[in-house]
Amino acid sequence: MKGTKERIIEATAGLLMRQGLAGTGLKQISSQSGAALGSLYHFFPGGKDDLAADALRVAGRSYLHLIDDYFTGRTDLVEATEGFFEGAAAVLEATDYADACPIATVALEVASTNDMLRQVTADVFAEWIDVGAQRFAEMGVSPDVARELVTVTIAALEGGFLLCRAAKSTDAMRVIGRNMAALVAHRLGR
Amino acid sequence: MKGTKERIIEATAGLLMRQGLAGTGLKQISSQSGAALGSLYHFFPGGKDDLAADALRVAGRSYLHLIDDYFTGRTDLVEATEGFFEGAAAVLEATDYADACPIATVALEVASTNDMLRQVTADVFAEWIDVGAQRFAEMGVSPDVARELVTVTIAALEGGFLLCRAAKSTDAMRVIGRNMAALVAHRLGR
Numbered sequence: 001m002k003g004t005k006e007r008i009i010e011a012t013a014g015l016l017m018r019q020g021l022a023g024t025g026l027k028q029i030s031s032q033s034g035a036a037l038g039s040l041y042h043f044f045p046g047g048k049d050d051l052a053a054d055a056l057r058v059a060g061r062s063y064l065h066l067i068d069d070y071f072t073g074r075t076d077l078v079e080a081t082e083g084f085f086e087g088a089a090a091v092l093e094a095t096d097y098a099d100a101c102p103i104a105t106v107a108l109e110v111a112s113t114n115d116m117l118r119q120v121t122a123d124v125f126a127e128w129i130d131v132g133a134q135r136f137a138e139m140g141v142s143p144d145v146a147r148e149l150v151t152v153t154i155a156a157l158e159g160g161f162l163l164c165r166a167a168k169s170t171d172a173m174r175v176i177g178r179n180m181a182a183l184v185a186h187r188l189g190r
Numbered sequence: 191m192k193g194t195k196e197r198i199i200e201a202t203a204g205l206l207m208r209q210g211l212a213g214t215g216l217k218q219i220s221s222q223s224g225a226a227l228g229s230l231y232h233f234f235p236g237g238k239d240d241l242a243a244d245a246l247r248v249a250g251r252s253y254l255h256l257i258d259d260y261f262t263g264r265t266d267l268v269e270a271t272e273g274f275f276e277g278a279a280a281v282l283e284a285t286d287y288a289d290a291c292p293i294a295t296v297a298l299e300v301a302s303t304n305d306m307l308r309q310v311t312a313d314v315f316a317e318w319i320d321v322g323a324q325r326f327a328e329m330g331v332s333p334d335v336a337r338e339l340v341t342v343t344i345a346a347l348e349g350g351f352l353l354c355r356a357a358k359s360t361d362a363m364r365v366i367g368r369n370m371a372a373l374v375a376h377r378l379g380r
Contacts, residue, residue, distance in 0.1 A: 018302045018303065019212070019299060019302065019303050020210055020212055020298065020299040021212075021213075022209070022210055022211075022212035022213035023211075023212035023299060023303070096302075097301060097302065098301075098302045104298055104352055105295075105298040105299060107352055107355070107356045108210065108294055108295040108298060108352060108355065109209060109210040109213060109295060109299075111287060111288075111355035111356060112208045112209065112286075112287065112288045112355070113208065113209050113213070118355075118356060118358075121356045122356040122357045122358070125352075125353055125356055125357065126357070148365050148368075148369060149369070151353070151362050151365050151366065152346065152365065152366050152369045152370075154349065154353070155345075155346050155348075155349025155350050155352070155353055155362065155366050156342065156345050156346050156349055157349065158345075158348065158349035158352050158353070159344065159345025159346055159347065159348035159349035159350075159352075160345050160349075162294055162297055162298060162315075162345070162348050162349075163315055163341070163344070163345055163348070165297070165298065165301035165302070165308075166297045166301060166308060166311045166312040166315055167312045167315065167316070168308075168312070172341050172345065175338050175341050175342065176341065176342050176345050178338075179338060179339070179342045179373060179377075180342075182373065182376060182377065183369060183372065183373045183376070186372060186373070186376040187369075187372065
């Protein structure tokens with residue numbers, strides 16, 4: 001069974017992904033997690049920012065594992081790239097466009113308004129790019145090209161989440177996936 | 191001199207871009223625009239959502255003109271694509287990473303929480319892609335490929351804004367620009 005702190009973090013991460021930081025209140029986190037407000041302050045004396053920082057780090061790490069697992073041991077990077085976007089489209093459809101990037105909504109909100117949380121989101125994105133670039137390099141891509149391709153892949157995925165959630169359609173994600181696969185093929189000289 | 195309604199919309203658009211919808215209150219809009227709260231309700235009887243919808247449409251249209259003007263009459267689409275991302279990077283640097291997409295922050299906040307505003311953001315993105323695809327097609331790209339390339343370009347730009355605002359660095363935008371230019375060249379058979 002999950003501990004109280006874990007339930008609080010999980011509820012917070014879900015709410016931040018769906019409605020952002022300013023739209024998420026401690027009362028809502030309390031009711032969603034089944035933890036008393038006093039518990040929230042016990043585990044996170046710094047209040048909402050403190051809790052949000054932890055929730056973003058935990059959500060970022062679980063996404064990191066997704067990226068890591070997905071690209072580990074692949075033999076065809078072009079196919080894997082297209083499949084990566086297919087997977088994102090499938091998750092959007094399965095969750096009525098609610099489950100997308102756990103970091104992006106907050107990252108845009110805090111970029112100009114909260115430097116502590118901005119740095120947390122920057123660290124999460126940097127880790128995703130690092131681990132993705134390692135996996136691409138293990139498939140024989142030169143380190144520089146690997147880092148470039150993963151940077152573009154993450155950016156296109158984020159932009160895809162944005163366009164698809166707004167339109168309630170995964171058409172854009174599939175177009176993006178095919179074109180990212182074409183870019184990878186082109187950069188690998190295929 | 192600008193009218194009161196115009197000043198209210200402009201102040202709202204700027205606040206939405208920098209801090210999102212939930213973080214923006216009518217009092218702040220009032221003080222930023224120099225318009226009394228009563229004026230806000232006079233022009234926007236539906237309150238914040240009503241005002242946000244107008245601000246998003248106006249900001250979306252001014253961005254539409256940017257895209258339209260930028261890609262009109264270009265002779266080299268590959269060069270124009272790289273320059274488009276260079277321009278975005280320059281604006282980020284000049285505004286300390288505050289001026290980016292006027293729609294994205296709100297689009298992510300409302301996608302699962304406010305269907306009226308979600309539809310407004312979807313319409314804005316669809317218009318950008320329509321006009322961009324027309325300009326690409328005028329440069330001799332087939333309509334289908336034009337629409338695909340513009341969809342990927344907008345997505346990559348949005349993802350680039352996200353990564354760059356989080357990191358307070360334009361490195362990602364320049365990497366994305368070079369790779370989008372390479373994708374365009376590849377798709378045009380160059």
